[in-house]
Amino acid sequence: MAYPVTPSPHSPVSPENSQQDVTNTPLLGASFAELTQWVQQQGQPAYRGRQLHNWIYQKGARSLSEISVFSKSWREALVDVPIGRSTLHYRSQAPDRTVKYLLRLADGNIIETVGIPTANRLTVCVSSQVGCPMACDFCATGKGGFTRNLQRHEIVDQVLTVQEDFGQRVSNVVFMGMGEPLLNLETVLAAVQSLNQDIGIGMRSLTISTVGIRDRIRQLAEHKLQLTFAVSLHASNQQLREQLIPSAKHYPLADLLQECRDYVKITGRRVTFEYILLAGLNDQPEHGIELAQHLRGFQSHVNLIPYNPISEVDYQRPSPRRIQAFVETLEQHNIAVSVRRPRGLEKDAACGQLRASTV
Numbered sequence: 218m219a220y221p222v223t224p225s226p227h228s229p230v231s232p233e234n235s236q237q238d239v240t241n242t243p244l245l246g247a248s249f250a251e252l253t254q255w256v257q258q259q260g261q262p263a264y265r266g267r268q269l270h271n272w273i274y275q276k277g278a279r280s281l282s283e284i285s286v287f288s289k290s291w292r293e294a295l296v297d298v299p300i301g302r303s304t305l306h307y308r309s310q311a312p313d314r315t316v317k318y319l320l321r322l323a324d325g326n327i328i329e330t331v332g333i334p335t336a337n338r339l340t341v342c343v344s345s346q347v348g349c350p351m352a353c354d355f356c357a358t359g360k361g362g363f364t365r366n367l368q369r370h371e372i373v374d375q376v377l378t379v380q381e382d383f384g385q386r387v388s389n390v391v392f393m394g395m396g397e398p399l400l401n402l403e404t405v406l407a408a409v410q411s412l413n414q415d416i417g418i419g420m421r422s423l424t425i426s427t428v429g430i431r432d433r434i435r436q437l438a439e440h441k442l443q444l445t446f447a448v449s450l451h452a453s454n455q456q457l458r459e460q461l462i463p464s465a466k467h468y469p470l471a472d473l474l475q476e477c478r479d480y481v482k483i484t485g486r487r488v489t490f491e492y493i494l495l496a497g498l499n500d501q502p503e504h505g506i507e508l509a510q511h512l513r514g515f516q517s518h519v520n521l522i523p524y525n526p527i528s529e530v531d532y533q534r535p536s537p538r539r540i541q542a543f544v545e546t547l548e549q550h551n552i553a554v555s556v557r558r559p560r561g562l563e564k565d566a567a568c569g570q571l572r573a574s575t576v
Contacts, residue, residue, distance in 0.1 A: 243301025245273060245377075246369035246411045261291070273300060274415045277381050299323070301370030303378065315560045318378060322347075322371055326364055329395055332379035333560050338388040343375045345405050346396025351428050353462050355451075355493060357527045358395045366401040372408035376416060387416070391424040393447075398425050399433035406440065420444050426491060431468050434476040438483040447489040447520070448477060452499055453507035461499075474511060487516040494540060495524050496533040505546030512552055519547060519554040 244252065252273075253266025268286050272278040279302040281287070281295045306327055307319035316332045331342040349356070350363035375394075380387045390412055392398045398405045405425065412418045425437070426447040437446065452458035458465040477488045490512070494500045512519070521543065524534045535543075540556060547554040 243299045243368070243370040244269070245301035246373045246408060246415075248411065248414060259291075259295075270415070274377075277377060301368075301374060303328075303371065303374050305378070308382075311560075313560060316379070316382065318375075318382075320375065320378060328367070328371070328375075329358075330375040330379065331394065332383055334383065334385075339379070339383055339385055340389040340391060341376050341379045341387050342391050342394045343372055344394035344396050345372060345392055345398040345401050349396045350400065351397050351462065351464055353428065353449075353451075355461060355495065355524065355527070355530060355532050357529065360527075360529045366404060367396070369404050369407045369411065372405070373411050373416070376412060376418075380416075387418060389422045389424070390418055391426065393424070393426045397428060397430065399427045399430040399437065402433055402436065406437075406442075409442070409444065424489075428462055428464065429468055429473045429476075430464075431472070432476075434473075434480050435483070438480040441484055443486070445489060446480060446484075446486065447491050448473070449491045449493075450508075451491070451493045453504040453511065457499055457504075461495075470511070474515075477517075478515065481516045487518060489518045489520055491520050491522060493522045493524050494535045494543060496535040496539065498532065500535045500539050500543055502542065502546050505543050506550065509547055509550035509552050513550070517553070519552055521554060521556045523556070523559060525559070 244255070247255070249266060249270045252269045253263050256265040256269060257263055265287070269284065272284045272286075278284055279300055281298055281300065282292050284292065287295075301323075303320040303322055305318060306321040308316060310316045314334050318330050318332070319327050320330060321327050326347045328344045328347055330344060333340040333342065344367060346366050347364035348362050349358045352359040376387050376390055392405060409420075409423055409425070412423060413420050420443040424445040424447055426449060427434070428449045434446075434448075449462075450458075451461050452465075452470075455465065455470045458470055480486075480488060492499075492508070508519070521540065523540055524532055526533060544554055544556060
């Protein structure tokens with residue numbers, strides 16, 4: 218019997234087959250307790266669980282055959298048990314040392330992940346789905362459609378891949394890559410637990426970002442995690458948001474903001490609002506004033522993101538002067554605001570572009 222795996226309600230894995238045979242269940246993402254239970258089920262002493270945990274998370278073993286502290290006969294018996302590591306399909310490094318990876322999964326699907334180094338930290342931007350069903354008009358990932366949710370080991374693997382490639386410890390993880398995390402919430406939370414407890418990344422150094430899924434924000438809030446929560450707002454009114462984000466037609470801005478207020482009330486933590494600045498569309502002074510009115514009295518922070526153009530649409534990045542004017546408008550209305558400094562590739566910089574152009 219394999220260690221327990223809880224499927225997402227949106228996962229293609231059905232409840233009746235979620236308890237997979239051990240030979241089909243990747244070990245990556247399993248906790249120390251789960252791994253200890255598993256080795257005991259194989260007739261091994263409990264201390265093998267700690268050895269297995271160390272080899273998977275600290276030594277980066279990609280196959281059980283690599284674990285030299287296990288007997289040769291047992292390793293041979295476990296030849297079909299996967300750890301769950303992906304293979305590197307493509308790697309591209311920018312002059313600022315940001316690295317974008319295309320990773321090939323066991324079923325042949327390809328996902329993106331990004332390693333973003335600074336002087337004091339190494340951040341990984343992870344994907345939570347293969348593609349994305351949200352179809353946001355400005356997003357290259359959304360243009361490529363949706364295939365499936367990622368599994369726990371496929372999320373954790375992205376962080377280990379970046380950590381190994383850079384040769385340094387990952388300090389921060391943001392769920393801002395391909396996919397909508399709240400449509401794969403249970404699996405994302407299981408991955409968060411593994412990143413925190415098995416890899417040792419502080420909970421406050423983890424960020425989950427969403428475009429907004431009805432009732433899922435409250436569901437996340439009930440876990441009362443000390444992570445950072447970000448909402449991709451991108452518009453100051455309902456009409457403009459529907460133009461940019463098709464799902465907004467079914468989730469009015471007023472309802473989304475109320476659910477965010479509930480999140481603050483339940484968790485005691487602020488909400489970060491991501492706002493992509495699109496030249497001539499949502500970057501005018503009246504948009505800044507409108508946004509400030511929505512957020513007045515809100516325990517929040519606005520993160521402005523100058524747009525990374527993609528070939529599929531003709532949106533453009535605002536000028537530095539326009540960006541600064543938008544910042545000043547929000548500051549004049551006492552809204553906490555910062556601008557995300559562009560990092561990464563001069564080509565295929567936006568999420569989903571490298572996968573679209575390379576695969």
